Amino acid sequence: MPPSKRTNSMEQFLIYLLKSSGIIALFLLFYVLLLRRETFFKTNRIYLMAGLALSIALPLMVITKTVWLQPTPINPSNMENFVMAPLSKETTLDWFSLLFYGYIAGVFLFVVRFALQLFSLYRLISNSNTFKDGKFIKVETNKNVSPFSFFRYVVYNPNLHSPSELKTILAHERIHVERKHSLDIVLMHLFTIFQWCNPFIWWYRASMDNNLEYMADTETIALNTNRKEYQYLLLRTGIGERHYSLVTPFFNSSIKKRINMLNKNRSNRKNVYKYSFILPLLAGFILLFNVKTEAQVKSKDSIKEDSNKYGPVVYDKERSGDFPNLSINKPSSYYVGDSVPLYLLDGKEISKTEMDKIDPNEIASMKVWKGAQSIEKYGDKGKDGVIEITMKKNNSNLPGNHPGDGHKDSSVAIKPHDSINVRQSGTDKTSGIKLRPGKENPLIILDGKETSKSNFEKIKPEDIESVVVLKGQKAIDKYGDKAKDGVIEVRTKSASARSAEAKAQSPWKVGVRLNKSDPNWNVLEYYGQMEKMAPSENYFPDVDKALILINGIPSPKKDLELISVNQIKMFFPISADNKEAIKKYGDQAKNGVIEIVLKKE
Numbered sequence: 001m002p003p004s005k006r007t008n009s010m011e012q013f014l015i016y017l018l019k020s021s022g023i024i025a026l027f028l029l030f031y032v033l034l035l036r037r038e039t040f041f042k043t044n045r046i047y048l049m050a051g052l053a054l055s056i057a058l059p060l061m062v063i064t065k066t067v068w069l070q071p072t073p074i075n076p077s078n079m080e081n082f083v084m085a086p087l088s089k090e091t092t093l094d095w096f097s098l099l100f101y102g103y104i105a106g107v108f109l110f111v112v113r114f115a116l117q118l119f120s121l122y123r124l125i126s127n128s129n130t131f132k133d134g135k136f137i138k139v140e141t142n143k144n145v146s147p148f149s150f151f152r153y154v155v156y157n158p159n160l161h162s163p164s165e166l167k168t169i170l171a172h173e174r175i176h177v178e179r180k181h182s183l184d185i186v187l188m189h190l191f192t193i194f195q196w197c198n199p200f201i202w203w204y205r206a207s208m209d210n211n212l213e214y215m216a217d218t219e220t221i222a223l224n225t226n227r228k229e230y231q232y233l234l235l236r237t238g239i240g241e242r243h244y245s246l247v248t249p250f251f252n253s254s255i256k257k258r259i260n261m262l263n264k265n266r267s268n269r270k271n272v273y274k275y276s277f278i279l280p281l282l283a284g285f286i287l288l289f290n291v292k293t294e295a296q297v298k299s300k301d302s303i304k305e306d307s308n309k310y311g312p313v314v315y316d317k318e319r320s321g322d323f324p325n326l327s328i329n330k331p332s333s334y335y336v337g338d339s340v341p342l343y344l345l346d347g348k349e350i351s352k353t354e355m356d357k358i359d360p361n362e363i364a365s366m367k368v369w370k371g372a373q374s375i376e377k378y379g380d381k382g383k384d385g386v387i388e389i390t391m392k393k394n395n396s397n398l399p400g401n402h403p404g405d406g407h408k409d410s411s412v413a414i415k416p417h418d419s420i421n422v423r424q425s426g427t428d429k430t431s432g433i434k435l436r437p438g439k440e441n442p443l444i445i446l447d448g449k450e451t452s453k454s455n456f457e458k459i460k461p462e463d464i465e466s467v468v469v470l471k472g473q474k475a476i477d478k479y480g481d482k483a484k485d486g487v488i489e490v491r492t493k494s495a496s497a498r499s500a501e502a503k504a505q506s507p508w509k510v511g512v513r514l515n516k517s518d519p520n521w522n523v524l525e526y527y528g529q530m531e532k533m534a535p536s537e538n539y540f541p542d543v544d545k546a547l548i549l550i551n552g553i554p555s556p557k558k559d560l561e562l563i564s565v566n567q568i569k570m571f572f573p574i575s576a577d578n579k580e581a582i583k584k585y586g587d588q589a590k591n592g593v594i595e596i597v598l599k600k601e
Contacts, residue, residue, distance in 0.1 A: 010100040017103070019059035019289055021198040026281055027051030028204045034274045036207070038267040041215040047275060048208050049184065052191050058282065063291045067584040103197060110193040125153055136177055138170075149173040151182045165233055168225055175216045184212060210254050214261050221262065231259050293584055294552070341385035342378060355389070361461075364392045440485035443475075447492055459492065466491045523568065523596065524560035540573050541592020547585055549595045563598070570597040 027048070035044055128141040130153075139155040147156035147169045154173045161169060176182070188205050195201040221227055234255050343355045367388040374382035444456045468489040475483040521529075527543055548555050550563070574581045574593040581589040 011096045014096060014099055014103070016059045017195070020055045021195055021200065022289070023055040023058055023282075023285065024051060024195065024198060024204055025200040026285060027055070027278070028200050028207065030278050030281065031207060034277065037264075038271055038274070039214075039218075039261070039264060040267055040272065041211055041218060043272070043275065044211050045184070045208075045215065047278075048204070048211065049187075051204070052187065054282070058286065059290070061286065061290055063286065065291055065293045067293055067580065106196050107193055110196050114189060114193060121150060125150075125155065128155070136174060147173060149176040149182065151180075152177060168220065168230060168233060171223055171225065172216050172220045175219045176212070179215065181212045181216070184208060206254075210257060213254065213258055217258055217262055227262065231262065234258060341387050342374075342381050344386065344388045346389070346391055355387075358389065358391075362391055363389060365390045442486040442488050443479055443483045445479075445487060445489045447490070456488075456490070459490065463492050464490060521565050522561050523563045523565060523571075524557070526565050527560065527573075527594070541576050541594060543594065545591035546573075546576075547588045547591070547593045549593065551596070551598055560596075563596070567598050568596060569599045571595075 028051070031044070031047065031051075035047065038044070124141060124143065124145075125139050128139045128143075131138045131140070135152065137153050139153050140158055141155060142159070143157060144160070145155065145157060147154070147161075149155070154170060154177065156166065156169065156173075158166060185208075188208050192201050192205055217230075221230060340352055343350050343352060345355070345358070369377060369382065369386040369388070374386045378386055444451050444453065446456060446459075470478060470483070470487040470489065472486075475487040479487055524543070527540070530540060543557055543560070548557060548560065550559060572593075572595040574589075574595065576592040577590060578592070581593045585593065
């Protein structure tokens with residue numbers, strides 16, 4: 001088992017053990033405060049055994065509360081082809097492992113102790129004289145031991161007791177055998193091994209032992225045994241020695257409690273109502289410790305139903321830096337469902353075939369209408385959704401036009417402090433990127449490195465993956481005074497990316513692209529790159545302040561350095577002040593949330 005999985009299993013078990021111990025403490029404190037002085041011995045026996053059973057079962061019962069979030073999605077499919085980065089070899093003290101192995105060591109010692117007690121008991125019985133008496137087996141021994149019973153065996157030393165005393169003692173032990181009290185004792189010992197580190201379990205065991213003796217004492221007196229003589233017999237604690245904790249001895253250290261209980265008046269039956277008070281306490285325990293809050297990304301159907309809350313999805317390519325790391329894919333991928341939506345090009349209805357012929361680079365903006373709003377705006381035609389496409393001005397690639405009639409160049413024209421225009425409409429394959437003349441001299445960053453204007457203008461538009469323009473203070477903050485005239489960040493496609501793109505069935509999709517020239521990025525490095533390319537400061541939450549959840553577990557920032565992007569199944573950054581996130585996680589989500597789900601190993 002991988003170390004991460006093993007550590008997680010240890011952690012989950014210790015949490016389970018802690019919850020189980022809490023339920024034992026709850027049952028015990030309730031018993032001591034309300035039930036211990038009652039004479040409902042049989043009901044108390046059921047109550048104490050039920051406490052053991054529920055302490056095992058209740059921690060396993062988890063109530064899942066689902067909170068639906070609408071985070072900024074990062075498409076994990078683009079991470080599939082990355083090589084896994086080696087994890088850091090830095091070792092830290094694993095407290096969960098330390099506690100777990102310490103617990104296991106204690107369990108081992110108590111198991112050995114339990115086995116030795118069983119073996120010692122077996123030797124005593126096998127080396128003594130045995131006589132079958134109906135359902136019971138009498139065991140007469142010469143050892144100096146107090147009379148006791150263990151399942152069907154009743155062990156005693158006849159030389160230490162008079163015939164009248166022996167008759168009373170045997171009657172007492174027969175009741176233990178008939179009521180199968182040894183089963184309670186053995187189960188309690190096994191449970192004590194399981195929870196040896198819980199101080200309440202030892203008190204719980206003593207309470208169970210005492211209650212069994214109260215039951216046997218009460219029934220023995222009911223067999224016409226003289227109450228006073230029976231109490232005198234109990235006081236003779238100097239006779240015999242107790243060597244075995246697994247048995248139900250006639251004499252034990254709780255003689256005073258047993259005598260007091262014998263002289264106590266029977267409890268009023270109306271007091272049985274006290275047992276019901278444990279139920280709301282158990283319910284409160286479950287609600288406090290067994291409710292798991294789960295974040296879910298809305299399903300396709302729920303997105304379709306909720307679309308009228310948020311209006312259309314708008315993709316605007318004219319605005320500089322709005323979507324620096326997005327490549328537009330098939331518009332129908334924004335539509336939820338299998339039916340074909342209504343396509344509108346500059347206000348005119350077109351077919352899907354005509355839509356497929358549109359060059360993505362010629363699109364100025366795109367709106368996706370869904371649900372009730374699309375029907376309200378377009379009637380029955382919009383029942384399956386509507387995609388409105390607005391083309392750039394003077395476009396020559398509109399359906400019905402012919403390439404070459406409009407733009408003759410294939411260039412990217414960039415004017416600092418203004419906008420980015422990408423045109424690929426002509427047949428000229430030699431044209432590169434051109435900067436519009438101006439007073440400003442922007443800093444040009446090509447694939448993370450500063451480059452000259454001449455090198456920049458040699459780039460072919462089809463080799464560009466993304467272009468980002470930074471202006472004003474944001475550019476200066478990132479690159480210093482040399483960025484005072486603005487910055488143009490260009491990321492080119494790698495050969496493998498172009499090959500994969502050429503094989504794609506459709507040229508339309510929205511997703512996040514990583515620079516595949518850096519296959520060993522960890523999550524923190526990747527997040528830093530995405531944060532730099534964000535269109536606004538609030539696009540991604542601050543990784544130093546955000547709540548980081550890895551597989552639902554709050555984690556420190558340093559853990560992001562240990563995870564390769566190739567290990568990620570889903571990655572959702574949620575911006576600061578997201579109401580749904582704050583509702584789910586409280587104030588700790590006010591600075592945003594970064595949720596990461598890892599692939600199963």
